[in-house]
Amino acid sequence: MNRKTFRLVVFLAAISIGGILFIQIFWMGKAFDLSNKQFEHNVNLALLNVTSTLCEINQNEILPDPIEQLSSNYFIVNLNNKIAPEILETILKSEFQKREIAEDFEYGVFDCTNREMVYGRYINLKENTTSSPASSTFPQLNKDAYYFGVYFPNKTSTLAGEMWIWGFSSIVLLIVVVFFGYTLLAIFRQKKLSEIQKDFINNMTHEFKTPISTIALSSDVLQSKEIANQPERLSQYAQIIKKEATRLQNQVDRVLQMATVEKNTISLTKQELNLNELIDQSIQSAQLNLPNGGQISFDNRAKETILSADKVHLTNIIYNLLDNALKYNENIPKVAVSTHSDKNTLTIIIKDNGQGIDKKEQDLIFKKFYRVPTGNVHNVKGFGLGLYYVKMIVEAHKGRISLESSPSGTAFTIHLPKS
Template identity: 85%
Template structure:
């Protein structure tokens, strides 16, 4: 699957999941609203029957629109006569049971003669008992008539509890979304690994192609009859074959070794090292690969820096970083290496004036076999193992390595403890 098709599939999948989530949330809201309206409708019908029964008992006429809903769970009923709390409670319980309203409620009665609230009780329909109100008190309204109020303190939680199937389906959908996200993440990682593998194979092909071609060409020359008459050429081509074979063997050994070694299997041979001298030797070796006009600057500190580390691996770290700084600078490079020491340990920085590294590649360049994509251009040889090796050795020394890059160049900074 090409990159465009892959992005299209991912986009369609994200849109589909987002659409399902939107529909789930939308219908959950609709279902809750429907349950809420059904509850309010049943309460209004029940209170209307309560009003009718009380008016028949008191032989009064029903007031126009006697029921007022002040909030989603608070209802007020206006009457023309006094209200006996005991009778009111019995009628309320009866009517609510008829309407299958199993919600606990509080009721309060207002007596307009004394201008005060005559509080009723908190009624638990499931337990079929009553007690003094435990929720907020009923507010006194600006009314001249008798009225009673009914308050459902647990209405919202009860309605939500009745929608358990929606909650279960939402949980299942959430699991699906999490699984989908994990799958996408795994696909992206796999695709990235596939690209790294592809780049590694391309780089390895180019690395091996040169010595193999040279060996094949030299072998063809040695097979000619005239070469026997020219011992100097015979020796020259034999040396070329040996040199390229050794180079090829070293490349194979390096790939196999780096592909199998792990950080916890590295064996360090620690010794006291003069860091200034070690850096100077690495600089001398790296200068052999400099382009014409390039330079590597190193001004050693006034005082020697002594560190307890593995000399071979530490030398390889510095040489690899210097070699990268030289190779990945298109023009004649100017590389500056510096070292310093404090109570926290040793700091080594290597700065070049190349084109820099994109920020998104800062973490990836330390991964095994990763190289910054350059298409079909392979002007810089390598397998993507150098920085992986550097980080692995630095961490084996219980240190850390950081990178800071811009269009004006890149700086690698290595922090190492003096001793462990």
């Protein structure tokens, strides 16, 4: 699957999941509105019957539109006569039970004489209990008529509780969405890893192909009968074979290093070392690859250069940084190595005069197999393992590495504890 198709599939899948979520939320809202309307309808019918019963008892006529809904859970009923609270409570319970309204409610009776709600109770229909006075305050209305109010304090939570199947389905859908997101993340990571591995194999093939071809050609020349009579030429091709064999060995060693250099699995053989001597040895090795006009300088400002470290690994990381400073430099290399120290730390700075590293690449170059993209151009050797190896070894020594880069060059700074 190519990248364009993969992105299209991911986009369509995300749209599908988003559509399902939207439909779920939409129908949950519709279901809640329907339950709410059904509840209000049942309450209106029950209160209308309560009004009719009270008017029959008081021998009064029912007022036009006696029921007013002031909010989603507060209703008032207007009457023409005084209201007996005990009778009202009995009728309310009876009518609500007939309409299968099991929601707890409060009621209050308005006294025209004192212009206040003078009586109220909290009714629990499920447990058939009452409490007095009312647990909430009924708003006082600017009315001269008799009326009573009914308030349902837990209406919203009760309706939501009755929609448990919608809640359960929403949780299931949320789990599906989470797993979908996790799956997408895993797919992205796997695809990225696949691209990195493919790039690594291509680089490794390129790195191995050149010396193998050179060795094969040199071997063909050495097999010719005429070469035996040309000692200088024989020696020249033998040196070519040795050089390319050494190159191959170095590449193989670099790959094999990664098999043992994984975080928390690095085995260090520490000993007392002189940092200056290690740097001098690394510079001598790196100078073999130094082009004409190139230069590697060393400025030792460290007062104390003895530290406890693994000699092989520490030599490798210094050489790797020097090697990078040379082979990634499009100019005539001018590499400056310097050291300084404080009470507990030795610091190594390796600075070059190359073209620098782009800001967006700086956080990535320490990742395994990562190489700064150069398209299909293989003008620079490497597998993308060097800086990963450097970082792992530095951290294994309880140190840290950082870099500063600009168009005029890059400086790597290594801080290592003395002990």
